[in-house]
Amino acid sequence: MSKRDYYEILEVSKNANAEEIKKAYRKKAIQYHPDKNQGDKAAEEKFKEAAEAYEVLSNAEKRQRYDQFGHAGVGGAAGGGFGGGMSMDDIFSHFGDIFGGGFGGFSGFGGFGGSSRGGRRVNKGSNLRVKVKLNLEEIANGAEKKIKVKKYVQCNSCSGTGAADSSSYSNCSTCHGSGQVTRISNTILGQMQTSSTCPTCGGDGKIITNKCTSCAGEGIVRDDEVISLNIPAGVEEGMQLSVSGKGNAARRGGVNGDLLVLIEEEKHPELMRDGNNLIYNLNISIPDAILGTPVEIPTVEGKVKVKIEPGTQPGKILRLRGKGLPEVNSYGRGDLLVQIQVFIPKNISKEDRKAVEKMQTSESFHPSNGTGESFFSRMKNMFE
Numbered sequence: 369m370s371k372r373d374y375y376e377i378l379e380v381s382k383n384a385n386a387e388e389i390k391k392a393y394r395k396k397a398i399q400y401h402p403d404k405n406q407g408d409k410a411a412e413e414k415f416k417e418a419a420e421a422y423e424v425l426s427n428a429e430k431r432q433r434y435d436q437f438g439h440a441g442v443g444g445a446a447g448g449g450f451g452g453g454m455s456m457d458d459i460f461s462h463f464g465d466i467f468g469g470g471f472g473g474f475s476g477f478g479g480f481g482g483s484s485r486g487g488r489r490v491n492k493g494s495n496l497r498v499k500v501k502l503n504l505e506e507i508a509n510g511a512e513k514k515i516k517v518k519k520y521v522q523c524n525s526c527s528g529t530g531a532a533d534s535s536s537y538s539n540c541s542t543c544h545g546s547g548q549v550t551r552i553s554n555t556i557l558g559q560m561q562t563s564s565t566c567p568t569c570g571g572d573g574k575i576i577t578n579k580c581t582s583c584a585g586e587g588i589v590r591d592d593e594v595i596s597l598n599i600p601a602g603v604e605e606g607m608q609l610s611v612s613g614k615g616n617a618a619r620r621g622g623v624n625g626d627l628l629v630l631i632e633e634e635k636h637p638e639l640m641r642d643g644n645n646l647i648y649n650l651n652i653s654i655p656d657a658i659l660g661t662p663v664e665i666p667t668v669e670g671k672v673k674v675k676i677e678p679g680t681q682p683g684k685i686l687r688l689r690g691k692g693l694p695e696v697n698s699y700g701r702g703d704l705l706v707q708i709q710v711f712i713p714k715n716i717s718k719e720d721r722k723a724v725e726k727m728q729t730s731e732s733f734h735p736s737n738g739t740g741e742s743f744f745s746r747m748k749n750m751f752e
């Protein structure tokens with residue numbers, strides 16, 4: 369299933385500014401919020417879709433990559449299995465920025481402000497960066513790569529809680545278990561009550577008295593993880609794909625960071641890349657240029673047979689349509705350009721020398737006796 373355009377999802381124009389995008393997302397988030405659409409799967413999908421669109425478009429770097437490369441540029445390649453979307457926790461962890469501050473929280477909707485997520489500070493794991501080297505064949509076809517990364521993963525002994533067992537907690541003495549601290553201040557409008565996340569327990573309402581020994585109470589440990597990456601066809605050196613949630617695990621059951629995959633390209637021994645086109649330099653002999661010959665050309669799908677026509681001029685370019693590289697996240701495909709060069713030997717045998725001397729005096733080898741082509745028709749022939 370292909371993904372919808374992020375701008376379309378939020379119903380904003382391509383050049384919408386940050387404020388317009390935020391506003392549009394806020395509208396969608398309210399419209400499709402799970403608390404308002406209980407049990408409605410379609411609304412939940414729309415809610416997630418909008419969050420994903422916002423996640424990309426609200427980040428200048430991601431938005432630029434999306435504008436340039438589409439979903440593939442931000443880890444959402446169509447059919448690529450990349451990314452895997454955002455979890456509800458990811459989505460709610462953003463709400464502080466969207467609805468916080470002057471917006472007045474969620475008091476407008478029943479149940480929202482009181483949800484268990486409200487006010488709890490969510491730890492976010494850091495992003496991981498890896499490089500993946502691909503050869504031209506892999507770039508042409510897309511590739512599944514398994515990579516081993518050393519990263520923070522959830523501690524198995526405590527399931528990421530950081531506590532030795534379920535009795536290892538006591539109520540937080542700062543907030544008395546509420547997770548919130550309330551401050552009352554006097555203003556000209558009367559008493560104002562502001563509440564914020566408890567700094568001692570981070571909003572949990574309890575603190576760990578007996579820490580898990582495997583992770584020293586962090587809830588995470590270093591370990592190797594094998595991650596399978598689906599790299600879409602057509603990627604390019606320097607492109608960065610992001611796999612959401614595959615970065616470092618966060619302390620004490622927070623939200624995982626992302627895995628950022630930097631693409632590196634291995635040089636092909638024979639084919640040169642120019643955007644989506646490939647270039648191959650073909651060296652033929654003088655007799656082959658004059659008499660024509662069948663040749664084999666390497667492509668990313670193996671060798672193909674091509675006929676060199678009699679009378680082929682040096683510098684002529686043969687275009688093998690569709691034998692280049694696919695466009696990333698699209699249907700187009702580049703061409704393979706075969707640049708023909710004619711090999712001129714420096715050292716020749718006595719016998720050959722005689723033959724060439726004969727050519728030298730022969731009328732048919734004289735340039736003025738050529739086809740009489742104009743410069744422009746010659747140029748045109750080069751690209752036929």
Ligand SMILES: [Zn+2]
Binds near residue numbers: 523524525528530
């Ligand atoms: Zn542990």
Ligand SMILES: [Zn+2]
Binds near residue numbers: 547569
């Ligand atoms: Zn507390």
